[in-house]
Amino acid sequence: MHARLATVSAAVTVGIGTLLQSRQAHGDSTSDAMLDRENASTNGHTPGRDSFGLPKSGAPIREAKSVAPSDVPRRPSEAERPIVVGIAGGTGSGKTTVSRAIASRLGRDNLIHIAHDSYYKDLSHLAIEERAQVNFDHPDSLDSPLLLQHLAALKEGHPVQVPIYNYSTHSREADMQSVSPARIILVEGILLFAEPELAKACDIKIFVDTEADLRFIRRLRRDITERGRTAETVIAQYTETVRPMHNEFVEPSKRFADIIIPTGLNSVALEMVIARLESFLPPAAAASAAAAPPTTTPTPTTPCAVSS
Ligand SMILES: Nc1ncnc2c1ncn2[C@@H]1O[C@H](COP(=O)(O)OP(=O)(O)O)[C@@H](O)[C@H]1O
Ligand SMILES: Nc1ccn([C@@H]2O[C@H](COP(=O)(O)O)[C@@H](O)[C@H]2O)c(=O)n1
Numbered sequence: 001m002h003a004r005l006a007t008v009s010a011a012v013t014v015g016i017g018t019l020l021q022s023r024q025a026h027g028d029s030t031s032d033a034m035l036d037r038e039n040a041s042t043n044g045h046t047p048g049r050d051s052f053g054l055p056k057s058g059a060p061i062r063e064a065k066s067v068a069p070s071d072v073p074r075r076p077s078e079a080e081r082p083i084v085v086g087i088a089g090g091t092g093s094g095k096t097t098v099s100r101a102i103a104s105r106l107g108r109d110n111l112i113h114i115a116h117d118s119y120y121k122d123l124s125h126l127a128i129e130e131r132a133q134v135n136f137d138h139p140d141s142l143d144s145p146l147l148l149q150h151l152a153a154l155k156e157g158h159p160v161q162v163p164i165y166n167y168s169t170h171s172r173e174a175d176m177q178s179v180s181p182a183r184i185i186l187v188e189g190i191l192l193f194a195e196p197e198l199a200k201a202c203d204i205k206i207f208v209d210t211e212a213d214l215r216f217i218r219r220l221r222r223d224i225t226e227r228g229r230t231a232e233t234v235i236a237q238y239t240e241t242v243r244p245m246h247n248e249f250v251e252p253s254k255r256f257a258d259i260i261i262p263t264g265l266n267s268v269a270l271e272m273v274i275a276r277l278e279s280f281l282p283p284a285a286a287a288s289a290a291a292a293p294p295t296t297t298p299t300p301t302t303p304c305a306v307s308s
Helices: 026-041 062-066 095-106 128-132 144-155 196-201 212-226 231-256 267-278 283-291
Strands: 083-089 111-115 160-166 171-179 184-188 204-209 259-262
Touching (some): 083 095, 083 231, 095 204, 095 267, 111 144, 144 160, 144 184, 204 231, 212 231, 259 267
Parallel strands (some): 111 184, 204 259
Antiparallel strands (some): 160 171
């Protein structure tokens, strides 16, 4: 199957704004925000940005990785600022698998991988039966403002403390994962483009588009083996919340994507995405990534926090 590739559209600057509280207003506001961005992209070049409005290739910001907490990291120049690549798509579409394929090619020094899922709200104050009843596919179930803050901080060269989420207990672990900036920030999540501020924070937006039946089969297997569920609970959750929320929020957000990858591990699409991302790396890192073997099917697993 061939990839459908759309032109990479305008880059946007990260703004920490409050997310819209009213889901009712979401549709109009989203459209307005997207139109604003498209209009902004046609207003000539911004210094330090290329003709697409994306930050130009430049020196890596790896020095931020070794910064001691007491030091003040050097603020990356416009040309050095991390590129945020958003990967959205329905549950089981292959977001994590695609992210890992990209990460394995670009290398750990050049890329960090953050899951919106890590920002699910902690439900440890509820009884375990009550937690399982929560609608985890509605945008309100996630602390998206915290993710926005983290993306903005990473773009400024600061490390962040990402929560570690446990799908079996529907709660956050006591520990957090310290994540330092890298030139490419991959961030994935079903609702990434359904939240206007998060969509706006992504310089490149990729939607992994996989048919519902395949996604359900994958999810059934995964949730039983990795997330402590039974077939009955997966089916009930899917019909009661996952499917309706997908139709209400996830599927409509596809139109905000710059690139749509059909069925996930589409090697033609992946190679094009990787080539584009390599162009943001300094020459030595880009050459090393380009010399790596073409994308193969990585062992799909499902981290709930961050990996690189
Ligand atoms: N192209 C694929 N072919 C077969 N199985 C896949 C493929 N992509 C993902 N999977 C499987 O589907 C499950 C969900 O994939 P994952 O990448 O975690 O999706 P998402 O992050 O979108 O929920 C994984 O457990 C993985 O084993
Ligand atoms: N406690 C939780 C939190 C989330 N989910 C489900 O995870 C799905 C998103 O993750 P993917 O890797 O599948 O994209 C989402 O559909 C939630 O229903 C959960 O089951 N329990």
